[in-house]
Amino acid sequence: MIVGLFAAGILLGIVFRHRLRLIRTASHASDVCVFFLLFILGVSIGRNETVIRNLASMGVAAALLTIGAVLGSLGLCYLIHRFFFAPRS
């Protein structure tokens, strides 16, 4: 479903690539979708009592785990880009 919609979007983009105003409108509309998605995300957190009650202690552990995961990914991707993607000079 997700891949199908994305592929459909790409096809629409190819078909309408010379309609600049339409492409720009699509870009603004995607920003609105992001705002909406994050609002909805906040609503589901705010409604979840378990999460709100233990937010502090679990939040600290979660934040530290995330920092570890993000740093690990950033480090490996930096190396991958450097050795496989960066143009040879």
Next chain:
Amino acid sequence: MTFSLCILGFFAAGIAAGLFGVVPEAWSADDLALIALYVLLVFVGMGVGSDSRSLSHILKVRGKVVLVPLGIAVGSLMGAGVVALFLPGLNFREGMAVGAGFGYYSLSSILISQMHSQDLGVIALLSNIIREVITLVGVSLFIRLGPLGPIASGGATAMDTTLPLISRYIPGEYTVIAVFSGLVLSLLVPLLIPMIL
């Protein structure tokens, strides 16, 4: 930066609205989010499709592109696993499971709370939400590590929720890599978490 602040503002407003019951209970947040996500995917696809160079580029880097989600997966599992060693009540394996959400908080938290415990499920939910927020707020910082930086931080979310912002910073041809990487990582979530736990 204004865009990131707007995002944080909407996120905070959402939490407040959820807490104080401003939004009618009848609204199923999941259904609405899913519809918004589908609409978003079409718009983002249009952005990629209208940039003809980005499509031709993926054919050239086909082999190397596989390394991106692979590196993100290994880096996330190891990074979160090592941090868990220093946290009370968590072990390496539990840390890896949380890291294996790659930002896909809905699926990973459900899997973990069913296969392991509710507590770790909540930590997974928070951690993977934080991953999305870190990516949105830190994109201008991560881009300094190269065009793969924001894609690495985004993990599975690089194909949907963080893509519109990421694609403003990375070169056009890397947008397809972001989607490919996010897609592979999303598919890995339901495979890796049962393997780890």
